[in-house]
Amino acid sequence: MVLELRIPHGAGWAALREMVPEFLSYLLSFVFLGIYWNNHHHLFHVVDRVNGNILWANLHLLFWLSLVPVTTAWVGKNPSAPLPTAIYGVVFLLAATAWLLLQAAIIRHQGAQSKLRAAIRRDFKGKLSFGLYAWAVALAFVRPWIAQALYAIVALMWLVPDRRIESRVD
Numbered sequence: 001m002v003l004e005l006r007i008p009h010g011a012g013w014a015a016l017r018e019m020v021p022e023f024l025s026y027l028l029s030f031v032f033l034g035i036y037w038n039n040h041h042h043l044f045h046v047v048d049r050v051n052g053n054i055l056w057a058n059l060h061l062l063f064w065l066s067l068v069p070v071t072t073a074w075v076g077k078n079p080s081a082p083l084p085t086a087i088y089g090v091v092f093l094l095a096a097t098a099w100l101l102l103q104a105a106i107i108r109h110q111g112a113q114s115k116l117r118a119a120i121r122r123d124f125k126g127k128l129s130f131g132l133y134a135w136a137v138a139l140a141f142v143r144p145w146i147a148q149a150l151y152a153i154v155a156l157m158w159l160v161p162d163r164r165i166e167s168r169v170d
Helices: 013-018 020-045 052-066 068-077 082-110 115-120 124-139 144-157
Strands: none
Touching (some): 020 068, 020 082, 082 144
16 A cells, blocks of 8 residues: 655646645545554554454455545545545545444454453544544535545544553553
């Protein structure tokens, strides 16, 4: 998975100015992938054992995250267009869904007394993120900039690794 920033078309400030939307979409996607990377690392520190369902749920998450570079480039080239903005959000909405399914698979396999279940409890932050993504996708067709702001808000919510899980690591 590679996020791409191409070199500017020109050697002046105007060429850099033209790249601002691409850079901002790159930055947001980089932050999102970093958040998933960090939280995935913490998540698997509370997993005692895995099974096939967990592996498939993990692969499901990886699939959605593998689409991030394409949607990042598309929205970066078309920052005020509704469809690229919505599809960008759909990918993160489906990645969030995959994350929730991965957590559920782990809890199902580890049992009711699992460290993960104790850590996430009702997972308000995860469910709020899911809801914000869903609203943002719908709003992308009305005001793409509002959708993009909501995507950034979700990223800000998760910048610090999930301390609920971190506190359960032995």
